[in-house]
Amino acid sequence: MESQKINILLQKYFDAETTIDEENELITYFTSGEVDKNLKMYVPMFSGMKELSAEEDLGLGDDLMNYILESEHKEKLRYRWMWQMVTGVAASVILVMLAVNFYSSQNAWKDTFTNPDQAYSEATKTLEFVAGKYNKGLAQLRPIGEIENAANPYNSGMKKLNKGFEQMKKLNEKLKKNSHEKISNDFSFADPFMGDGSGQ
Numbered sequence: 001m002e003s004q005k006i007n008i009l010l011q012k013y014f015d016a017e018t019t020i021d022e023e024n025e026l027i028t029y030f031t032s033g034e035v036d037k038n039l040k041m042y043v044p045m046f047s048g049m050k051e052l053s054a055e056e057d058l059g060l061g062d063d064l065m066n067y068i069l070e071s072e073h074k075e076k077l078r079y080r081w082m083w084q085m086v087t088g089v090a091a092s093v094i095l096v097m098l099a100v101n102f103y104s105s106q107n108a109w110k111d112t113f114t115n116p117d118q119a120y121s122e123a124t125k126t127l128e129f130v131a132g133k134y135n136k137g138l139a140q141l142r143p144i145g146e147i148e149n150a151a152n153p154y155n156s157g158m159k160k161l162n163k164g165f166e167q168m169k170k171l172n173e174k175l176k177k178n179s180h181e182k183i184s185n186d187f188s189f190a191d192p193f194m195g196d197g198s199g200q
Contacts, residue, residue: 002029003036010042 009026012018018026029035030046113119 003039006036006039
């Protein structure tokens with residue numbers, strides 16, 4: 001009777017359906033020394049389980065706590081380093097801005113011309129120079145417009161070719177759809193090089 005109960009518990013154990021009390025009962029049975037000879041092969045397994053459960057691993061909790069504390073410390077150091085970097089950059093930018101402001105306030109802008117007519121004539125010369133360079137640049141862009149005009153016949157030919165390909169695609173789809181039926185004459189095929197089929 002005892003061996004039948006143990007066999008049932010073993011089956012439940014291997015199906016991972018035992019409770020802790022049932023597992024303890026198995027451990028007690030296999031470590032008692034009075035084991036059925038058909039079940040002797042399980043003695044080392046349950047003896048080892050008893051030894052493992054008897055050992056108290058107090059170091060695991062300490063190791064886990066040390067790992068958590070180290071992780072928190074590393075994270076704090078990383079954030080502290082980032083904060084120091086950001087504040088250092090911000091302080092540097094502020095110092096540079098203050099230095100530029102101080103320098104510019106020491107060296108106030110001075111007018112280069114005292115006579116307004118002389119300033120006007122110099123501004124006119126500068127604007128004429130810029131306009132001349134601008135017009136010269138535009139003149140170099142004129143050949144691009146000529147290339148576009150030369151490509152117009154090619155583009156119109158490509159449009160006709162594309163239209164022909166589209167019609168061939170539609171015809172192919174219709175042939176696939178009506179593979180067992182006769183195609184009606186309602187589909188007109190236009191020559192892609194001759195226009196839309198109207199002769200124009």
